[in-house]
Every structure is written in C-alpha cells, then in structure tokens.
Amino acid sequence: MVNRVKKGRCCCCGRFHWLTFHHLIPRKMHRRNYFKKRYSKTELAEGIMVCRQCHNGIHRFYDEMTLAKTFSTLESLNADPRLSEYFAWVARQKIKPG
Structure with a gap:
C-alpha cells in the first residue's frame, strides 16, 4: 500500500501537503467478476494523489x-455535492506542521 509518498497539490482540495494514492476503483473490488470483465488491469490500477x-x-x-x-x-468525485462541499471545507483548514 502506498502511504505518504511526496508533497504535492491535492487534486481534491488544492492544498500543498503530503499525498496518498487513492485507487479510483477500490482494490477490494478488483477481484469481483463485474470489474474483471469491464476493466483492464491497468484501468483497475488507476488512481489519484490526494491528501490524507x-x-x-x-x-x-x-x-x-x-x-x-x-x-x-x-471528475465524478469533484462533481458530487457532498464531496465537493467537504473538499471546500478541507481547503480552508490549516495544515499542521510535520
């Protein structure tokens, strides 16, 4: 599992912080036939870098x-009203040193 890999700009809140890898299709779903049939291994491995x-x-x-x-x-994550409101809230939070 990838944890804190580097500092960078979170693609959800826009803050410059330590980033983690988020699988766009969670790894728990990769072994299910529905996803095996519809996505290649490369597509299943795709993800984004976001702050914790x-x-x-x-x-x-x-x-x-x-x-x-x-x-x-x-795009679908950022378009969701609940998540976009949460990301906007996170963007206003101070980053703790460390």
Missing part, C-alpha cells in the same frame, strides 16, 4: 462498491 484528509473523507461518505461504480473518475 480528503482520502479519509472520500471513504467516509461512500462504501467501496459505490466508489467503484459511481465515482471512478476525479
């Missing part, structure tokens, strides 16, 4: 199946 706070929020709001079927692109 945004990453936690994504998984707090939606379960893995919903994320895999409905929110498998950065």
Whole structure:
C-alpha cells in the first residue's frame, strides 16, 4: 500500500501537503467478476494523489462498491455535492506542521 509518498497539490482540495494514492476503483473490488470483465488491469490500477484528509473523507461518505461504480473518475468525485462541499471545507483548514 502506498502511504505518504511526496508533497504535492491535492487534486481534491488544492492544498500543498503530503499525498496518498487513492485507487479510483477500490482494490477490494478488483477481484469481483463485474470489474474483471469491464476493466483492464491497468484501468483497475488507476488512481489519484490526494491528501490524507480528503482520502479519509472520500471513504467516509461512500462504501467501496459505490466508489467503484459511481465515482471512478476525479471528475465524478469533484462533481458530487457532498464531496465537493467537504473538499471546500478541507481547503480552508490549516495544515499542521510535520
């Protein structure tokens, strides 16, 4: 599992912070036939770099199946009203040193 790999700009909140890798189709779904038949291994491995706070929020709001079927692109994540409101809130938070 990829954890804090580098500092950069979170593609959800826009803050410059440590980033983590978020699989657009959660790894838990990769072994299911529905996803094996519809996506290549390369597509299943695709993801985005997000800060830990945004990453936690994504998984707090939606379960893995919903994320895999409905929110498998950065555009769909940012277009969701609940998530976009949360990302806007995160963008206003101060970054703790460390």
